[in-house]
Amino acid sequence: MDRFKKIKSIVTPFDKVNVDTDQIVPKQFLKLIQKTGFGKFLFYNWRFNSDEKPNSGFILNDPKYKNSKILITQDNFGCGSSREHAVWALQDYGFSVIIAPSFADIFFSNCFKNGLLAIILNSKIVEKLLKIQTEIEVDLENQIIKTDTEIIPFQIDEYKKKNLLNGLDEIALTLKYQDKILEYEKKSTISSLL
Amino acid sequence: MSKTLFEKIWDSHLVLEEENGPSLLYIDRHLIHEVTSPQAFEGLRLNNRKVRRPDLTIATEDHNVPTSNRSLPIVDQVSSIQIKTLEKNCKDFGIQLFGINNPNQGIVHVIGPQLGITLPGSTIVCGDSHTSTQGAFGALAFGIGTSEVEHVLATQTIWMEKLKPFEIRVEGKRKNPFAVTAKDIILSIIRRIGTAGGAGTVIEYRGETISELSMEQRMTICNMSIEAGARAGLIAPDEKTFEYLRGKKYTPKNYEELVAEWRENLKTDSNAKFDKSFTLDAKNLAPQVSWGTNPAMVSDVTEKIPFPEEFAKDLSQQKGVEKALQYMDLKPGIPITDIYIDRVFIGSCTNARLEDLIAASKVVKGKKVSSKVRAMVVPGSQMVKKQAEDLGIDKIFIDANFEWRESGCSMCLGMNPDILGPGERCASTSNRNFEGRQGVGGRTHLVSPVMAAAAAIKGHFVDVREMDLN
Numbered sequence: 139m140d141r142f143k144k145i146k147s148i149v150t151p152f153d154k155v156n157v158d159t160d161q162i163v164p165k166q167f168l169k170l171i172q173k174t175g176f177g178k179f180l181f182y183n184w185r186f187n188s189d190e191k192p193n194s195g196f197i198l199n200d201p202k203y204k205n206s207k208i209l210i211t212q213d214n215f216g217c218g219s220s221r222e223h224a225v226w227a228l229q230d231y232g233f234s235v236i237i238a239p240s241f242a243d244i245f246f247s248n249c250f251k252n253g254l255l256a257i258i259l260n261s262k263i264v265e266k267l268l269k270i271q272t273e274i275e276v277d278l279e280n281q282i283i284k285t286d287t288e289i290i291p292f293q294i295d296e297y298k299k300k301n302l303l304n305g306l307d308e309i310a311l312t313l314k315y316q317d318k319i320l321e322y323e324k325k326s327t328i329s330s331l332l
Numbered sequence: 333m334s335k336t337l338f339e340k341i342w343d344s345h346l347v348l349e350e351e352n353g354p355s356l357l358y359i360d361r362h363l364i365h366e367v368t369s370p371q372a373f374e375g376l377r378l379n380n381r382k383v384r385r386p387d388l389t390i391a392t393e394d395h396n397v398p399t400s401n402r403s404l405p406i407v408d409q410v411s412s413i414q415i416k417t418l419e420k421n422c423k424d425f426g427i428q429l430f431g432i433n434n435p436n437q438g439i440v441h442v443i444g445p446q447l448g449i450t451l452p453g454s455t456i457v458c459g460d461s462h463t464s465t466q467g468a469f470g471a472l473a474f475g476i477g478t479s480e481v482e483h484v485l486a487t488q489t490i491w492m493e494k495l496k497p498f499e500i501r502v503e504g505k506r507k508n509p510f511a512v513t514a515k516d517i518i519l520s521i522i523r524r525i526g527t528a529g530g531a532g533t534v535i536e537y538r539g540e541t542i543s544e545l546s547m548e549q550r551m552t553i554c555n556m557s558i559e560a561g562a563r564a565g566l567i568a569p570d571e572k573t574f575e576y577l578r579g580k581k582y583t584p585k586n587y588e589e590l591v592a593e594w595r596e597n598l599k600t601d602s603n604a605k606f607d608k609s610f611t612l613d614a615k616n617l618a619p620q621v622s623w624g625t626n627p628a629m630v631s632d633v634t635e636k637i638p639f640p641e642e643f644a645k646d647l648s649q650q651k652g653v654e655k656a657l658q659y660m661d662l663k664p665g666i667p668i669t670d671i672y673i674d675r676v677f678i679g680s681c682t683n684a685r686l687e688d689l690i691a692a693s694k695v696v697k698g699k700k701v702s703s704k705v706r707a708m709v710v711p712g713s714q715m716v717k718k719q720a721e722d723l724g725i726d727k728i729f730i731d732a733n734f735e736w737r738e739s740g741c742s743m744c745l746g747m748n749p750d751i752l753g754p755g756e757r758c759a760s761t762s763n764r765n766f767e768g769r770q771g772v773g774g775r776t777h778l779v780s781p782v783m784a785a786a787a788a789i790k791g792h793f794v795d796v797r798e799m800d801l802n
Contacts (some may be wrong), residue, residue, distance in 0.1 A: 156652065165746060168747060171417050183768045188772075214528040217527055220475040222459075222477035240528060247476075248478075297353040297354055309487060312356065312486075318348050328360040331388060332387045
């Protein structure tokens with residue numbers, strides 16, 4: 139995982155509640171066996187018309203947001219299926235930060251495993267950020283978002299923050315506790331499936 | 333200290349508890365399938381890592397497999413590669429696989445309990461959000477992403493923030509339990525608490541009505557916990573649970589000893605505290621039908637399609653309802669029973685077990701599917717299919733012009749050739765009515781197996797309580 143650096147970009151206002159992972163990456167694109175290349179499928183059924191031409195009314199097709207790295211959206215983003223492909227698609231498309239008043243649990247966890255920063259802010263601030271037209275800066279180290287006119291602090295769990303800033307491999311981290319795992323296994327009575 | 337059932341299972345699986353951070357939790361059972369595992373195995377290979385406990389891991393092929401004749405090769409080349417990749421990964425890493433032609437193949441959450449892999453008090457994960465199904469056995473079972481699949485393969489553990497226990501009580505005797513099913517109970521709960529009502533929690537379902545449900549019905553309830561936003565659903569094990577798991581393929585040798593221990597310990601202490609609580613009265617419950625594009629957009633079959641203004645509390649919800657009705661091509665104010673359908677799907681990890689098929693067959697027996705409807709039954713596993721065939725249930729469906737298919741996830745998510753065409757409307761026993769879920773432009777109405785069967789016969793939704801049954 140790459141180290142998470144400061145992100146400065148305009149924001150894509152995506153004013154929708156309950157966006158499920160079936161919309162983020164429709165199932166017809168889940169058959170690949172690698173993690174790369176999912177950006178072209180992001181929000182596919184919304185981004186493209188049935189003739190596969192871009193839907194000009196869809197926000198991501200507005201040239202203004204072409205290089206945006208920050209997506210602002212509404213409650214319960216990422217609900218439904220556990221597919222991590224949703225995170226891979228958002229990242230591959232170019233997003234590094236997603237801001238919402240709340241996220242679905244599995245999606246939220248998947249974001250941090252891949253270095254995508256998911257920030258929870260209260261709805262009033264989200265409403266304000268949905269309207270912002272200028273660039274904002276997301277500074278994870280100091281847990282602040284800078285706009286032209288204000289500095290907005292945000293909360294993040296220390297463990298997640300450290301992993302993102304250092305680009306840590308979580309499995310390598312866990313394997314340092316092998317002795318603890320072994321100790322647990324010695325007293326565990328769970329039956330083998332062999 | 334008094335503890336909830338969830339807290340007892342959590343505490344007994346802690347490998348490491350860190351202050352102000354996630355805990356490291358041991359995983360007893362890891363189920364994998366073809367769609368969310370390839371990238372995890374690739375990660376292991378790139379880092380030269382092994383699977384720590386292949387003996388606690390089981391694989392099956394369910395999501396993208398065709399449900400047509402299995403002796404033919406898979407036509408979809410990309411699906412075929414995904415299947416072959418799982419087969420190679422299982423071989424390379426020493427994992428048991430119930431592949432497409434194995435008699436134990438089936439939807440991962442259906443075969444877990446059927447094979448006795450699912451055990452009370454255990455921790456179970458799978459790269460699939462409906463892993464919550466197996467919580468019906470008093471296990472802490474939840475869905476994970478692919479990075480976590482890789483982590484569990486490599487370490488047999490998972491880092492997790494402690495979830496909060498949420499009590500949902502279902503009380504009251506249903507007047508007609510044949511027609512008002514477990515599916516109607518859970519849809520009705522989601523309708524009331526919302527799709528994020530359970531976020532950050534593990535739901536424990538309790539109360540008189542829950543105790544009365546069979547194990548298969550309890551699985552339907554726990555299955556859709558994720559649709560209420562919860563990570564997992566739980567039901568304390570009882571004699572029905574212990575009986576269900578007796579004598580299965582993987583039932584442990586010292587089972588009776590374990591049962592004695594479970595009977596004693598696997599329950600919420602009488603004065604334990606939940607973070608929140610909700611009660612549903614099931615006494616006057618009616619069969620439920622979803623009309624929108626999320627599983628909280630549900631009405632009684634006797635109601636009309638709501639007007640967006642009825643959701644006056646919240647403007648964004650109103651907009652959502654408007655958009656959903658537009659997608660569903662439904663007008664507010666029309667009775668649910670005036671909605672005509674094109675397709676019927678009886679299947680999925682929610683409702684494709686033997687009891688579901690038996691119940692639906694009672695509605696279908698001696699009748700014919702409406703000439704305007706294409707209807708299919710997709711058993712949850714090869715074992716379910718065989719049990720149903722031994723009972724002659726397949727014939728009831730086939731005689732009524734239902735298609736009788738091989739097992740798999742099928743049209744619940746449409747990763748295989750079983751999909752809705754654009755604009756097609758389906759009465760489905762599955763769990764998600766999201767836009768395009770069953771096929772681009774397809775329209776899904778979530779219902780119980782008996783309601784789906786009744787709709788297949790009549791060509792539109794009907795109150796199954798009013799059907800003549802043979």
